[in-house]
Amino acid sequence: MCEACEDLIDPKETELDAVIARHVREKGALIPVLQKAQEIYGYLPAEVLKHVGRGLRIPLSKIYGVVTFYAQFRLMPMGRNVLRVCLGTACHVRGGAKVLETIEQELGVKDGGTTEDQRFTLEIVACIGACGLAPTMMINDEVHGRLTAENVTEILSKYE
Template sequence: MEKDCCNCSHEPTDAEMIQSLNHIIEGFEGVEGALIPVLQSAQNLFGYLPEVVLKHISLTMRIPYSEVTGVVSFYSFFSTIPRGKNIVRVCLGTACYVRGGKDILKGLRDQLEINVGGTTDDREFSLEVGRCFGACGLAPVLMINDDVHQRVKPAKIRDILNSYRTVLEEVR
């Protein structure tokens, strides 16, 4: 059998990813307060911030490892565990909460079979909650990646999620 040798969907190797990270770090050389943007870029690159990446950043930027991990644990948008391709965030700010935000959250938990902070086994989705996305008049609000879904109804959750799935789930 012929080996698939197409390079067009080539997944970068760990070495190539680290090389890209080095380029990012170089780009911030001499810049004050570079740690947070470097961590953000690293998270975009790797999808999350594994220990090996944090240690590499610490060594390369000559910042104590404890300082790097301190920053990562301080900001909720950093994650040290793998996240899904799609980040689903339910607003639980006051307006959304009183207009059914918690039902939306329950519907998402049931559909995705994960809790807040979790990621589905197929790595398609991670579930998070937020506090006001600035669209209170259109509550309840749900964000998936950069898309804002307004006046969401629990009955629509399956269709909304399916529009983001790489592989459609069989209808149960």
């Protein structure tokens, strides 16, 4: 392959193709493939969904149905850090709403929004299972507990 051709190859697409190839014979592969695709691209652009549909031979309407059904899937780009504020029962009774309010003010976005500098995407979730430390939030895969309106600002500042 010549150098010019190599430039045309999208490494993400190559990776996605490998994922599809690995799962193509597997039953029920759609959701794991979409999860991997989202890992690769950060979200699920329409072109990627079409690509997955062709690869797995699944009608696009069904893929769109699945993507919009599950909270995990994103059709829009996400920020560098995904901030999930828990408003589960335990967090609710221990003042999760106040924490959320502070975060919303701090970042200037609401549920589902991404900050202009792409630093954070804010999501409200119902229970991350760390109720003992309510109120809680999760930034990427890290859980932060015993939040207050004061310490939350400090935690946010640690993420670039």
